[in-house]
Amino acid sequence: MSARVNSALIRQINLARVFHALREHPESSQRDLGRLTGLDKATISTVVAQLQDLKLVERSEQSKARRVGRPETALSIPRSAGILVGVRLEPSAIRVVTTTLAGAVLGHCQLAGSLDIDTALKALRATVDRELAEIGEDWSAVRAIGVGIPGLMDRSGRLVLAPNLGWRDVPIRAMLEELFGCPVEVDNDTKAAAIAERLFGMCRRTDDFIYVTGDSGVGGALFLGGRLYRGAGGFAGEIGHTKVVPGGNLCGCGRRGCLETYVSEAAILRRLAGLGIEAADIGAVAALAEQGHGQVRDLLDEAGRHLGFALSNLVNILNPQLIVLGGNLAVVGAWLMPGLERALMEQALVPLAAEVSVRVSPLGEDAVPMGGIALALDGFLAPPRLTVPRG
Amino acid sequence: MSARVNSALIRQINLARVFHALREHPESSQRDLGRLTGLDKATISTVVAQLQDLKLVERSEQSKARRVGRPETALSIPRSAGILVGVRLEPSAIRVVTTTLAGAVLGHCQLAGSLDIDTALKALRATVDRELAEIGEDWSAVRAIGVGIPGLMDRSGRLVLAPNLGWRDVPIRAMLEELFGCPVEVDNDTKAAAIAERLFGMCRRTDDFIYVTGDSGVGGALFLGGRLYRGAGGFAGEIGHTKVVPGGNLCGCGRRGCLETYVSEAAILRRLAGLGIEAADIGAVAALAEQGHGQVRDLLDEAGRHLGFALSNLVNILNPQLIVLGGNLAVVGAWLMPGLERALMEQALVPLAAEVSVRVSPLGEDAVPMGGIALALDGFLAPPRLTVPRG
Known part of the structure; x- marks a missing residue:
């Protein structure tokens, strides 16, 4: 891994760090973000400018009068930044959750699943389509989709074995990316739920x-x-x-x-x-x-x-x-x-x-779909296919 | 953690990576090091220059004619770069190993230990002094010392509890740094032995x-x-x-x-x-x-x-x-x-x-002292008190 890739990786880590700080603390100022992330002023300015260019962050006059003196600009992740889709794919049911890019839940939808992979994928597409209609969004707003599946998944997004679904050796991520025409992250359902616990839960x-x-x-x-x-x-x-x-x-x-x-x-x-x-x-x-x-x-x-x-x-x-x-x-x-x-x-x-x-x-029955949201957000902010160098 | 610290951290990681590559593959050329570490040409040049400034690396004409064409310069870690001391501190015995900075064993020495901490530390100092005399080196050559101890150690180098030694809540690293007047790393003996396995063993x-x-x-x-x-x-x-x-x-x-x-x-x-x-x-x-x-x-x-x-x-x-x-x-x-x-x-x-x-x-009975060598080398190349940022 070259030094250039390392710098790119650090930029990506810093961008994700600022984004998550803003997600957890909306209406933060740049100074707040510095305190929350430990990054210096110049880095925060650079990252915020990047996020603004990507239309993931919006400025507004600080509404809360936190300090005496010059008013600070409040930053937030606008609704227009797009939405995420989280999925639990099971034999009995397909459950879909949609959220803002900041992780606020917009809606849920559940349809019957299937052991037949073609039928299951059609049902999955239908569930997401219905959910998008219900929240009044269309596909252009979807930034990424994350899917939790009960099975052993390898790191390339291949489903090695899903005993309950009866599926074996399926290139599930590639199939889902073709089905949806947008970036898809997949993982084992328990691992996805644990990631949701880390990002949104306790x-x-x-x-x-x-x-x-x-x-x-x-x-x-x-x-x-x-x-x-x-x-x-x-x-x-x-x-x-x-x-x-x-x-x-x-x-x-x-x-x-x-x-x-x-x-x-x-x-x-x-x-x-x-x-x-x-x-x-x-x-x-x-x-x-x-x-x-x-x-x-x-x-x-x-x-x-x-x-x-x-x-x-x-x-x-x-x-x-x-x-x-x-x-x-x-x-x-x-x-x-x-x-x-x-x-x-x-x-x-x-x-x-x-x-x-x-x-x-x-997190209840939304643990796995919220895990899908976490996977989608991780994939969107920092493609997980990039690995961190080892010392 | 600021972006400047991040860059410093990456420089440190790269330096350690090049050093370890050279330790495992003596007489490498810069091109070899690029291949071994995955770092680009410019980074390798910078790091090698740093290592030369620190007198940790020496250049010589390539002895082995590996390639047709222009001869390449071989790099190696010279004996003059200094030595490391690894210690196993136990109630019954204190075992010391000395190695070159590249980890080649120079000698061993073992004396009786003690449950009394002052006696044990005096015996430890005497064991290291004798070992240095046996290999014909003096204290100025010692770059760092690493010590494995049977007990629970916290991350600041404090021995929380060593049941077999009967010691409790002892600032052991600080005491050893005072005893030796050089950088000391300490860890639990089993963890030290595992680190030796990773750095020098199987x-x-x-x-x-x-x-x-x-x-x-x-x-x-x-x-x-x-x-x-x-x-x-x-x-x-x-x-x-x-x-x-x-x-x-x-x-x-x-x-x-x-x-x-x-x-x-x-x-x-x-x-x-x-x-x-x-x-x-x-x-x-x-x-x-x-x-x-x-x-x-x-x-x-x-x-x-x-x-x-x-x-x-x-x-x-x-x-x-x-x-x-x-x-x-x-x-x-x-x-x-x-x-x-x-x-x-x-x-x-x-x-x-x-x-x-x-x-x-x-690794046999040298597993723990070689763990000490590994700790010393890690501490010398990249102070472990610095933590890696989390994404």
């Missing part, structure tokens, strides 16, 4: 956290030192196959006692059915627990204990600040938490257990 | 690896994406307290069934003693296994199985390329390996288990 100031979700399986994503960690092959985060019960339930992976055979939505529904308790989905389980159903609460407490046991090893090894429960784990989070926290306290090293908090994600 | 081309060592406890260090990962509080890597046997042996941490109660040197010696087999240390255990002692081999195989079980969860979560066994685990590595590999194959997800290799460190 982890905006948290560099080191573990995100855990429980849908058909139990998935994880690791934010380490402020970055999503993907591992050597891109598959990091498979917390669902941590062994929590020696010789326990048989798992789809072929082993016994894996966490996800106790904690995923499917596992919880199956184990309740074994007790003669019918629940259609995790929402119904939460409703039963809410009503005070003893067996349901006990089973969720036990699931929380298994989850806490698996997380205690991870706390010892990664020393995170925060663990976030997302997806279906968030839906029943209130009833998992007591068993989970007990297991953490009993199993993790005392100073490490004392340092970590466990929280339930506030 | 991980020079490996960005994602787990280093595991087993002395009084079982320690770990994580290299993730080419960097040592320290966690939110600096304590990442506590693999020794992974629970491997439900309700198993009582551990010093107060829990039951921790890995280190089965795999550390102390645990192996204690368990052998329980079988009536006396061994003074891990070297004696290795000798018994070498002689074909069946009970010793069985116990090491079982320890390997427990280690493999703990590592299988870690492989699922971190997706590393390589696991390196260091310290005392390296001494008995050959007899741990079969059980370890069987457990990994049986417990980790198939594609992740297929991607990871397990190897025994070749």
Whole structure:
């Protein structure tokens, strides 16, 4: 990587930094942005001029009289800067969220999905078209699209395997860019949701956290030192196959006692059915627990204990600040938490257990589409195909 | 962080990159360095001129006739550039290694350690003085010293706790800089050994690896994406307290069934003693296994199985390329390996288990002092107190 590329990279990092500061603090002055980003006056001026040229930033007289003396110019990201589209692509449903470039939600739309890839892509296009019509925008306003998919994705945007969709080795990003005619970013759905937590959720100031979700399986994503960690092959985060019960339930992976055979939505529904308790989905389980159903609460407490046991090893090894429960784990989070926290306290090293908090994600069913928004914004501000040099 | 600091940081990164390329490939031409580092011609010229000014690089006519045409000038790091000192500071022994600035070992020296900090520091100074006399160098040649210590270290060079030394809350770096009157870097001994593996050992081309060592406890260090990962509080890597046997042996941490109660040197010696087999240390255990002692081999195989079980969860979560066994685990590595590999194959997800290799460190008892050399070199080339900006 040449020194010229390095300078270009720094310009890009600075541009993204100023943009995000303005996104989080609208109506900032250049002086505010200097304070927020730590960049010097000259750099801020250059970056703001660039952003104005790109029509991503607008100046107006400062409305709030913050200081005595000469009035300062307030900067903001105008609505006219364009919109972002975030997508969760699943077999059962395709959920689309649109936001301003600053990440403010404009609308939602959901249509049925499909296991057939052509049908799914047509449905996806139809969902986005309908959503754009509903918010009164057309395609020319769309700056980028981000898509979260339940599957293993390589770094080039190729879907290696999506067991629930039955898709294998599909150049999904290229297909979506052709479908939409605009830049598309794709990622694994759990990783996308974790990125949303970092950009829009409860982890905006948290560099080191573990995100855990429980849908058909139990998935994880690791934010380490402020970055999503993907591992050597891109598959990091498979917390669902941590062994929590020696010789326990048989798992789809072929082993016994894996966490996800106790904690995923499917596992919880199956184990309740074994007790003669019918629940259609995790929402119904939460409703039963809410009503005070003893067996349901006990089973969720036990699931929380298994989850806490698996997380205690991870706390010892990664020393995170925060663990976030997302997806279906968030839906029943209130009833998992007591068993989970007990297991953490009993199993993790005392100073490490004392340092970590466990929280339930506030993003709800929009976590993955908001992850799509985060991916789209990252791709728009700094093409992720460019890599940072290593020292 | 200002743009000026960013440029300074890039100059520093480039300088370190060129220096390391030259360290690994002596007698390189500027053109070779361009190819090795990916930096452009102008940047290489600037950096080489800087290194010459600092007297860290010397030019000579190319000795090897590599190409037809105009002869190229070969560059190398001269012996006169100075030396580095690496230290392992332990209660029982203080081990010192000296190397050239390029990392070639000049000599070793070992004296007894002490639990009394003043005595230990005097012994340390005496050991380094003796080593310098043995290699015929004086203090003016020492560029930096790096020290690995068995304890928890914070990022400012403060020793938070060293249970085996009985030291707590000691500003060890400041004390050592005063003792030696030159720049000193300090780190936890296991982390130092892992850094040595990355800079001088088997991980020079490996960005994602787990280093595991087993002395009084079982320690770990994580290299993730080419960097040592320290966690939110600096304590990442506590693999020794992974629970491997439900309700198993009582551990010093107060829990039951921790890995280190089965795999550390102390645990192996204690368990052998329980079988009536006396061994003074891990070297004696290795000798018994070498002689074909069946009970010793069985116990090491079982320890390997427990280690493999703990590592299988870690492989699922971190997706590393390589696991390196260091310290005392390296001494008995050959007899741990079969059980370890069987457990990994049986417990980790198939594609992740297929991607990871397990190897025994070749650095032997010099792993920690060579870690000191690596710390010293890092500190010398790019003060680690400077942090890289986050995008």
